[in-house]
Amino acid sequence: MSTATVSAVVNETAFVSPELRARVTAAIAQLDYAPLSAARNLKRGRSQLIALVVSDLANPFFSRVVCAAEAAASAWGYALVVFNSDEKPENERRILTRIRTLSCDGILLVPVDAQLRGEFRDDEGRTVPLVQFGRTADRGRSDSVTIDNVAAGRQVTDYLLDLGHTLVGTITGPLHLTTGRGRLDGLRHAMAARGLAPLDAHIRSGEFREDVAYSVAREMIDAPTRPTALYAASGVMALGVMRVLADLGLRCPDDISIASTDTIPGIGALRPRLTRTEHPVTDMVNEGLRILNDRITQVRQDPARQDPARHVVFQPLLILGDSCRPLRVS
Amino acid sequence: MSTATVSAVVNETAFVSPELRARVTAAIAQLDYAPLSAARNLKRGRSQLIALVVSDLANPFFSRVVCAAEAAASAWGYALVVFNSDEKPENERRILTRIRTLSCDGILLVPVDAQLRGEFRDDEGRTVPLVQFGRTADRGRSDSVTIDNVAAGRQVTDYLLDLGHTLVGTITGPLHLTTGRGRLDGLRHAMAARGLAPLDAHIRSGEFREDVAYSVAREMIDAPTRPTALYAASGVMALGVMRVLADLGLRCPDDISIASTDTIPGIGALRPRLTRTEHPVTDMVNEGLRILNDRITQVRQDPARQDPARHVVFQPLLILGDSCRPLRVS
């Protein structure tokens, strides 16, 4: 029989007589045959691969993203290729080139480079669907799935202000990132709404890393005018802050109230329970892959079609723990 | 000029005159050309893809593995495809089939299925290099990189016994896994060496999950004869145990000593500092990829060659925290 018939059987793309089909499937089983995707990709122009590029794979937050993305990709029939740009624009560029040669069908990207070009085209000039995740670098050009960072900062700050705190400090991320800048803006807005403003010394930004947060928080907490409440703008930063407290012999919430944003796995075992905003990571990732899959099928059907970019913004959810307490009047 | 020349330039596989080379590189830059790996793979029979199959992607321990594997794969020139078998044999089988169609060059596998067939062959009948990571399911058949689990259990237990504890309990993993069984054996050996044995009620095994450890530990700690020291056989389990203590109002190490094995990210912020054995995850993953790369190049040079399997066993390192204290004579 011919290879065409085998292809028809494997892909169920044409009617094949029962006996011939039986012989084909028998042969497949006997030879333990599996179609080679390289050849299939070459012909079909797709790869059934989704690329996930995160900005810091060592950050447990992104571990959750990887986990959710693997599940979602698998559910949609894709395999997930994981890359780590490590917050370096040159890595990101290198990775995007690599992705192009792999001819991945779609890209879920936590952008690092502000100069990210929105249109990412493959060799045939078709655009490869790209969804920005968590942050945006080219506002509006490509699809994005993000959290409302300003709302996260505001929710947490409002809560702290409600408790009577006025000396609220924050350790936030890099200000050129929407995640770092947004959460700080949220804090400022919330304070401004009550006629307050944070002290300059109480605003610090740095990489979203535990050790960075530790050293920065230590400085701030050691300083003469210590904030009575501290907003750590990410989960790993909160860990760093808690470690500062332990090392300085301070107690939370008795000596200082702590709140954060963006949960990481294992934080549930921390005592006191951290007051924080949670991100619906799984939902966000699912939405990202849904958009990617939409775009992929759409591009395949009508390469010329150019829909406007979709921007899905999720809302953070404030979870109350016992790491904050009302300010005692001293 | 011909495509052969372009190929020669791109792959640096033959000498090309400077001016022609310049024209080629100029054209590549102008057209923004990148070779399509599907076509390249089809011809070369390789994919520059390494598959990483972990047994539980939600476990922060494996997040570290993913992170290290991405870095190592990238350094060797591979891209990393991540799969999650979720401790289910049927998933593992499905994934291995998928990997074969992707014609990955090598596989780093945390095995789930005891019936794992050691020889994993691709369509041409060549064996695809496979390294078992962390656990072994087909002892001796394929290469493996593991930790000395028995030593880990013994080190921790010896330390606890040195502190005077005799009622040592453990929450360990599934006993059909070398990780769960080995750590328990280590504990038994250490106790037997001093003429001791754990109480049956103080030996519990279950999945390597925080919630499982929580409920199991809670039962054990609530029971009349509570162990004075508890060995949690994994990082996430330790978190579950610590949460039990917090919820029961017990203090560590005053009321009970806790020690564990296999560190996870963020555990450094936990107070008290956990006494534990650390796994050299990065070194282990690097070794795994080094073996894979060796095998890959070896198979390419001489498909018939059959070297004996290599088994690299790393030693755990005991890190002393302050979660254990000498048993007070009561």
Next chain:
DNA sequence: CTGATCCAGCGAACCGTTTCGACGATGGAA
């Protein structure tokens, strides 16, 4: 000057699958 040597560049086959048009057999309608 001539024949051998060398080498840059090229043509074409090939990798394994999909896809489309062709083809022969079959069956129903005129």
Next chain:
DNA sequence: TTCCATCGTCGAAACGGTTCGCTGGATCAG
């Protein structure tokens, strides 16, 4: 009976690179 659809199957081109062997011009020694 003849003619035309219909339908199952097949042959062959195409996908985009790599690779091998060939060619033709330059170089060099005799």
